[in-house]
Amino acid sequence: MQTKTTARQPRKLAHAVVERLSGRIRRGEFKPGDKLPTESEITRAFGVSRTVVREAMSRLQAAELVETRHGVGTFVRPGAGRAPFRIHQVGTATLNELIAILELRISLEAEAAALAAERRSKADLATMRRALDAFARQVAQSKDAVQADFRFHLTIARATGNRHFADLIRYLGTMLFPRTRVNSAQLAGEKRATYLNRVNGEHEKISEALERRAPEAARMAMRAHLENSRERLRRAYRTMLQS
Amino acid sequence: MQTKTTARQPRKLAHAVVERLSGRIRRGEFKPGDKLPTESEITRAFGVSRTVVREAMSRLQAAELVETRHGVGTFVRPGAGRAPFRIHQVGTATLNELIAILELRISLEAEAAALAAERRSKADLATMRRALDAFARQVAQSKDAVQADFRFHLTIARATGNRHFADLIRYLGTMLFPRTRVNSAQLAGEKRATYLNRVNGEHEKISEALERRAPEAARMAMRAHLENSRERLRRAYRTMLQS
DNA sequence: AGTTGTATGATGTATGACAACTTGGAGGAG
């Protein structure tokens, strides 16, 4: 009963159906808005059971390639084929991977700081202030102030008025969060405190530039802050390898 | 038989199961590496058929929250809950939306140009040259040289050696491609030619900076190029509204 | 001890039936 087309790899039939259908969508054989064949038609065409077809449909839906309306059919969604941006890190967090992501952050946050300096509202300054205070408080309690740190950066991104900056920076943040925490955990006692205080000082410089509505100063301060971060990262890894 | 928990909205049972399971995963009740209950257990727990459970599983897989191994079970993937970055534009392409995306591009490509000026290989210069030639050729044939334009920018992104720059810029490019084409189609004849020649000149300036390994010059040239793009966009929309 | 066989439980697929929903058109009321 089964056709020879996919007989080689009988495991994951649904996967094969997904591949072929999504291929035809991306290739433009099914254009956005088109109604693609009914489940029973696909069943006949591919020689698989409806179970498999439904599983495949489910995946296409999850990929936001199609949209199915109960009792009507499934349709190709407008803007199909645009894969979202994602960072495919290959498990191992190499130093180079982290630095690559940091380069992206430098690029984005430097510009974001400049834009925010022009556009920030008083409310933005207030939430920024709260983040900075929380940071200082956490440092005093010998905690890793990672959350407050992130909130500070995110507030600046939001102050640009361009939500894409905030979205992207948050995404990048979630990517390298677990690791930065590990890194700061490497340091202990005195060193850790001085390190965090220096970070705090850099944050204050950025904040000050935003208050003064000084775009170029903000850009430079943010760039310096993140480049210092990069250097700290390099050093941390070197000492880690030596121990 | 059915529990009251989701009886209100009997449509999309699978969706409900997905919500509850993904919620428990994000909430940390199921940690990465954990094996979550078998399909029959979930069937009993939620009072739905195995069909629904499998549909839910399928979506969780597609979302890369879990991974199922045949004959063993389904496990929570490490790094679950990190949604990829995507631009949620709501159909209508307002001017502000396009400018917001362009701001991102400015931020990224300016830095990319600077990095590429330091790191570019001779091969990079060659492919850049090819893109520029193709651009000029297309302009001579009165075609919209969008593809060649994009290839030029993408080559620079790749020359940074940081693949994330290339990935992101390509993503942004696919976002605003259809529209830029529309815009350049607005212009006709003489104006279009002078416009494209000016773009070509700006490209050449960037290229020259990359050859000279002059990071700051490359950064400024790229920034000027894209800011000009932004102004052209503003003008095009203004004239469009008047007609 | 080391290998093989087998039992068990898990996911993958097939099949048939019915429920819920949408749409379009037949048929009656005005």
Added chain:
DNA sequence: CTCCTCCAAGTTGTCATACATCATACAACT
């Protein structure tokens, strides 16, 4: 003739059952 109602056909959503395939643990055999 027009409009409304209602139903019938077609499609997706859900259920139930059975069997196939895979992975693992443990018993049995050499």
